[in-house]
Amino acid sequence: MESRPKESLLITAYHAKYYAHELTRRHAADGVDRLSQSLFDASVDLNPHQIEAALFALRNPLQQGVLLADEVGLGKTIEAALVICQLWAERRRKLLIIAPASLRKQWAQELLEKFAVPATVLDAVALRKQAAGSALDTLQRITGKSVVIMSYQFAARMEAELRAVAWDVVVIDEAHKLRNAHRQSNRTGQALRRALDGRKKLLLTATPLQNSLMELYGLSTLIDEHMFGDEKAFRKQYLNNPDGLEELRGRLAGFTQRTLRKDVLEYIQYTERKALTQPFNPTDEEQALYERVSAFLLREESFALPKRQRHLTGLILRKLLASSTPAILGTLITIRARLEQMLVDEAAAEKQSLLEQWVEEDDLEADYLEEDELENDVSVNDVSPGYLIADTPVPLAPEQKKQAIQLEIAELDSIIALAQGLHSDTKAQALLTALQLGFNNMAELGAPRKAIIFTESKRTQEYLYQFLSANGYESKLALFSGTNNHPDTTTLYQRWLIEHQGTDRVTGSPQVDRRTALIDHFRKDDGNGADIMIATEAAAEGVNLQFCALLINYDLPWNPQRVEQRIGRCHRYGQKYDVVVINFLNTRNQADQRVLELLSEKFSLFSGVFGASDEVLGRIESGIDFEKRILTIYETCRHPDEIEQAFNTLQAELEDVINDRIKDTQSQLLEKFDEDVHDRLKLRLDEAEARLDKIGRWFWGLTRFALEKQARFDHAAYAFSLPQSPAGISPPVAAGRYQLIRGASQPDMLAHAYRLSHPLGEWAQEVSLTAETPTAQIIFNYSSHGSKVSQVETLLGKSGWLRLDRLQVTAFETTDSLLFSGLTSDGKALDQEACEKLMAVEAEGQPVPSHELPPSKLIANSERHIAAAIADVLEANQRLFNEERDKLEKWADDKLMASEEALKNTKARIAQLKRDARKAPTLQEQSDIQQEISSLERQQRRQRQEIFAVEDEIIAQRDQLIESLQQRLQEKTETHTLFTLHWQVV
DSSP: OOOOSOTTEEOOHHHHHHHHHHHHOOOOTTSGGGGHHHHHHOOSOOOHHHHHHHHHHHSOTTSSEEEEOOOTTSOHHHHHHHHHHHHHHTTOOOEEEEEOGGGHHHHHHHHHHHHOOOEEEOOHHHHHHTOOSSHHHHHHHHBTTBEEEEEHHHHHHTHHHHHTSOOSEEEETTGGGGTTTTSTTOHHHHHHHHHTTTSOEEEEOSOSOSSOTHHHHHHHHHHOTTSSOOHHHHHHHHTTOGGGHHHHHHHHTTTEEOOOHHHHTTTOOOOOEEEEEEEEOOOHHHHHHHHHHHHHHTOSSOSSSOGGGHHHHHHHHHHHHHHOHHHHHHHHHHHHHHHHHHHHOHHHHHHSOHHHHHHHHHTOOTHHHHHHHHHHHHOSOOOOTTBOSSSSOOBOOHHHHHHHHHHHHHHHHHHHHHHHTOOOOHHHHHHHHHHHHHHHHHHHHTOOSOEEEEOSOHHHHHHHHHHHIIIIITTSEEEEOSSOOOHHHHHHHHHHHHHTTTSTTOOSOHHHHHHHHHHHHHHOOSSSSOSEEEEOGGGGSSOOOTTOOEEEESSOOSOHHHHHHHHHHHSSTTOOSOEEEEEEEETTOHHHHHHHHIIIIISOOSSBSSOSOHHHHTTSSOHHHHHHHHHHHHHHOOSHHHHHHHHHHHHHHHHHHSOSTTHHHHHHHHSOOOTTHHHHHHHHHHHHHHHHHHHHHHHHHHHHHHTTTTOEEEGGGTEEEESSOOTTOSSOOOOEEEEESSSOSSOOTTSEEEOTTSHHHHHHHHHHHTOOOOSEEEEEOGGGSSSOOHHHHTTTTOEEEEEEEEEEEESSSEEEEEEEEEEETTSOEEOHHHHHHHTTSOEESOOEEOOOOOOHHHHHHHHHHHHHHHHHHHHHHHHHHHHHHHHHHHHHHHHHHHHHHHHHHHHHHHHHHHHHHHHOSSHHHHHHHHHHHHHHHHHHHHHHHHHHHHHHHHHHHHHHHHHHHHHHTOOEEEEEEEEEEEEEEO
């Protein structure tokens, strides 16, 4: 803000009231003004395609939802978060996000860090912890105080509770997982359709169309069952009917928004990823351990692993075996303990879940537990403990069982001894080479000396921490896990708390603050931070590491979605350098080599500008299912030629799935072909930046008014010092330095981030909204304004009148308009823009109350402006109503078509039979055909009658829906004069 040479220049109550109403008013959703609050409060760079997508989602309040389908890497999460943040600012806070379990934390983190919107991840455990009566009571207590986030499966289980809440919007991430929601067999999709019927939905997916047009139909039914007719009609109109695609494109355009990467390369510069392979050759002793554990896992009879979880536990053991000796050793010891427990108390041993124990002890992916739950839901037979692992269980006698368990314990003892006797670790030694290679690459690129090492095991993580500390990297390491409770991490966290005490960096949540402390320590480039972060899968979710360009997969997941998620932590918007990805390769394991080859060549994970496309990843139904396919190869193929053949078969299947047969159709239906897309996006960006500049000035101005006597302002830095919390804010806000989140050229990391949604910001707005503003005389001091404003400059030395009215129109939604009327003393009218510019100029001294009546012309102009604004709102609402009515008309046509299709088929069959009758060689054949014709003619008459009945029913249903829309179209208007001023410009 410009410094003022005169102490008497100030923001008056009239300025502040106008600014506060501008900041809090509800705009129509046809311009960036509708996103004012969310764009201002967001700690994100402005990307025009994201603004456009968010406005598209808000555009028509009559719609039950839209599909945002930008290509991968374009920030659909930001688009949805802008909508959520805006609704939050408008006090519409019944907000729900449904996402895959692995993305829930990431959503919560993004909303808090980038939009200052609180979120609660709700699952069965959290529901128990926060229990406040029934599940619905608990949900309603959380709703409104924070955004609720839950997984698909949990949301489906909470169907009744979700249906009872009037959600303002429901975001469904990775929506392609629900592309079969129209099928009765799709239990999750059907449950969510019922639970969210009538609610506004925001579906996010980069792959809305993967294999069939019916997937688009399935997604449409999730949004609104009146989007298209039934499945038969959709198939008839659009499947294998090229002539119908243009019509379908038009219908999709109403609820689908898709931007391609090529459309935005002008705004978003992406770096590349480069792949390096670090081979290692296990010693004979290490290979012997691998083979002994493999043989143990392949035993046909085993008590070591629970029958019910055999696939998943076997899968985890395979991965831990490939991870490190400490990882597999610790796990084998827990298996041995379980077998010993079985000898003492079999029932108690069976109650213990090895899967839960391993996930907790080794910080494994929680997806395994969810997969186990799903398998339990669909399992038909639950096998009792103590059975063979064959398909047909055969019970053993107690003594036989005891002997079998003792033999397994003896075998495990032998394997554990072999593991404990190993003195070399070729993979860990290879890590030292990989780090040196990677850091040399960073030096060549000019990138920071930072490396993130991913492992699938917490035991491996702790082992590598000790190993690297002993090999030249002591004090240069950080650990990141699901718990982050390592003693060294705790020490670092406590130092961080002291350093950031009293600032907005500290949220008060130990879990969140520990994560932030670790990332801050890793980010530091002053020599006091960490060069290397060793992370479990927990860091693959919700962590932004764009300051790091070297990623090492010490353990490579078999799940390509997980690999992409890891790389996406570094290779993302904002990364300045090419990202180097180093993968380890066991040269004595052919299956490991083929897995790396598949992930590299078929999924294109490690090279290029964008890595794996959602076109590919979206077609893998479940990453864990893919892992199970690979596990089957490990378990069933013993010889190199068998391994080769099995992987060739898997690769051939993938090539069939990952083909481009649907791409042309997707392009034809969903892409924008207009040539002015770049110009339109540029205009959108310019509009947003201009709007944010205004909001910054308004917010800063009303803050100066509200805190004039309580804070010391640093205008150059858009900051102020607050010695104590103002009276009237409950709970009190912290004292200290505050800085506007936008506007300052140099952000102060130690200052409180000052946002519109901050309690202090909301208080300042409320003080300004309720300020006393009687009719007054005011002097605008343009001479000291500090920048040229042509419209105000022409008013220098003049005087006149100004009036501000607030018009509120309520129909489908409530919208507010702020309407200025202005006159000069010689009767010349001032337009809206000139009045707005005038209110940007500060006053000289306090306004003086005036009892003079404003001229009648001012009042007449004001009434004319209000009438014109009401007419504009009516016209806009009529357009939205017509769109929705057209959709219902087409839905009714679709439904009628399905009925008429059956009649058409019957007619065609009768015509064919008549032709056959003329050609029939015998009277008997003619008679048989005539009988069938008579039967079909009776059927034809019934079908005609049914069509009339169906037509009446559908038209009645359509008319009822249109009537309910018509009722919502009834407007209610309310006008309030905020203030009237007799002005003078000097």
